[in-house]
Amino acid sequence: MKYVSTRGGMAPQAFSDILLEGLAPDGGLAVPETLPRVDAATLESWRGLPYADLAFEVLSRFATDIPADDLRALTRAAYRQEAFNSEDIVPLRPLHDGMHLLGLSEGPTLAFKDMAMQFLGQVFEYVLTRRGTTLNILGATSGDTGSAAEYALRGKRGVAVFMLSPHGRMSAFQRAQMYSLQDENIHNIAVHGVFDEAQDIVKALSGDLAFKTRWRLGAVNSINWARIAAQVVYYFHGWLSATTGTGQQVSFAVPSGNFGNILSGHIARRMGLPIRRLVLATNENNVLEEFFRTGIYRPRAPAQTYATSSPSMDISRASNFERFVYDLVDADPARVKALWDDVARDGQFDLSAELPRFDADHGFVAGVSTHADRLSTIKSTYDTCGVLIDPHTADGVKVARQYVEPGIPMLVLETALPAKFSETIEAALGQPAPPPAALANLESLPQRVTVMDCDAVSVRRYIEAHAKV
Ligand SMILES: *Cc1c(COP(=O)(O)O)cnc(C)c1O
Numbered sequence: 001m002k003y004v005s006t007r008g009g010m011a012p013q014a015f016s017d018i019l020l021e022g023l024a025p026d027g028g029l030a031v032p033e034t035l036p037r038v039d040a041a042t043l044e045s046w047r048g049l050p051y052a053d054l055a056f057e058v059l060s061r062f063a064t065d066i067p068a069d070d071l072r073a074l075t076r077a078a079y080r081q082e083a084f085n086s087e088d089i090v091p092l093r094p095l096h097d098g099m100h101l102l103g104l105s106e107g108p109t110l111a112f113k114d115m116a117m118q119f120l121g122q123v124f125e126y127v128l129t130r131r132g133t134t135l136n137i138l139g140a141t142s143g144d145t146g147s148a149a150e151y152a153l154r155g156k157r158g159v160a161v162f163m164l165s166p167h168g169r170m171s172a173f174q175r176a177q178m179y180s181l182q183d184e185n186i187h188n189i190a191v192h193g194v195f196d197e198a199q200d201i202v203k204a205l206s207g208d209l210a211f212k213t214r215w216r217l218g219a220v221n222s223i224n225w226a227r228i229a230a231q232v233v234y235y236f237h238g239w240l241s242a243t244t245g246t247g248q249q250v251s252f253a254v255p256s257g258n259f260g261n262i263l264s265g266h267i268a269r270r271m272g273l274p275i276r277r278l279v280l281a282t283n284e285n286n287v288l289e290e291f292f293r294t295g296i297y298r299p300r301a302p303a304q305t306y307a308t309s310s311p312s313m314d315i316s317r318a319s320n321f322e323r324f325v326y327d328l329v330d331a332d333p334a335r336v337k338a339l340w341d342d343v344a345r346d347g348q349f350d351l352s353a354e355l356p357r358f359d360a361d362h363g364f365v366a367g368v369s370t371h372a373d374r375l376s377t378i379k380s381t382y383d384t385c386g387v388l389i390d391p392h393t394a395d396g397v398k399v400a401r402q403y404v405e406p407g408i409p410m411l412v413l414e415t416a417l418p419a420k421f422s423e424t425i426e427a428a429l430g431q432p433a434p435p436p437a438a439l440a441n442l443e444s445l446p447q448r449v450t451v452m453d454c455d456a457v458s459v460r461r462y463i464e465a466h467a468k469v
Contacts, residue, residue: 016066253396279399328351
């Protein structure tokens with residue numbers, strides 16, 4: 001299996017090669033030349049596999065250049081019982097009215113980013129060791145990516161992590177989780193700006209080919225294809241857990257920001273997994289919901305990006321969206337390029353002619369959830385099911401309710417545990433979320449972070465002074 005760019009300007013490359021890159025050299029994103037298909041008999045043969053072995057089956061179709069025995073060892077190291085707080089790794093719990101919670105937040109940082117990042121940490125070390133080289137990871141986080149990357153890569157040989165976060169825009173718990181790491185290869189940089197601006201710095205520095213090559217910059221943000229591939233696994237696992245036989249359909253509801261999580265669902269569906277609908281939930285930053293409602297994609301400026309109580313979804317330019325648009329225009333890189341040229345010129349593009357296909361061909365529908373919705377959904381879910389959900393998951397549950405169909409399980413992806421966002425839990429229920437025992441005193445630990453202006457020059461200097469050579 002080889003990978004090409006959504007904008008057509010990259011010679012086909014192997015999984016291990018795109019693993020260490022960010023954007024493709026032409027500014028596009030790496031995508032498989034053709035997607036692997038999983039037929040019904042193969043799918044049935046995967047019932048009952050431990051999560052790590054299911055991950056091997058799915059990922060072996062994407063990472064074809066890694067020998068099978070090595071890949072199996074990597075997935076077993078990534079999806080170990082000791083790293084996850086659940087024997088199933090990804091538990092499925094019933095809610096009400098045919099809805100279920102797919103628990104993606106049992107990993108070390110209590111959010112779904114661990115699902116992909118634990119694998120990435122293993123496969124990075126594997127590829128770097130074999131190539132005898134080092135890598136400096138540059139990323140931006142709205143909270144959960146950063147901590148998941150840092151926990152997956154802390155202390156790993158040959159890798160340093162430079163993680164930009166928006167100063168003052170993460171929860172106290174998120175800050176404590178990231179900034180309390182004392183490993184010398186982990187660098188927290190808080191910039192005076194919003195997530196999209198931090199992301200722009202990452203794009204600027206990774207887009208500077210001389211700088212990128214000189215300092216061997218790599219990426220772990222959600223444009224990294226290996227993350228998308230690793231996330232495909234839990235859609236298969238969710239389907240296998242919620243069904244008993246061939247061909248049964250399941251819908252998934254996905255709290256969305258950078259469009260990475262739901263893109264993995266789209267890939268799983270295209271591989272042949274019987275997914276009825278992919279329900280995209282946004283918060284007040286509803287650029288994606290607007291697109292699925294109108295066909296017009298109109299990303300917003302940082303000043304129009306609200307700080308909400310589901311902060312990991314405060315994104316107005318979803319970096320993975322281009323991969324979905326590539327499929328919408330039938331893998332035509334010239335059209336993808338033209339659409340992004342439209343955005344650069346007019347601030348938007350218009351695919352309203354394709355609107356009927358969004359649901360009919362791809363199963364996509366969308367909805368918005370507001371702060372008031374989050375609070376009432378947290379409360380009603382707690383009152384009716386005795387289950388405490390976090391604000392992002394609440395956005396998913398709220399929008400999922402609009403699309404539940406009889407006889408079709410609706411799996412809401414639990415993207416974080418409530419303890420991470422206790423301020424909002426307290427606003428909803430009048431009492432804070434109980435902290436997980438192992439992390440009870442996290443917020444009292446000393447923190448290690450460098451605060452700087454939100455400009456690429458400052459970040460560049462910092463990397464030059466601290467990078468692994
Ligand atoms: C990252 C994140 C999201 C959004 O996922 P995307 O892949 O960026 O769409 C939702 N909820 C939580 C808790 C997250 O950490």
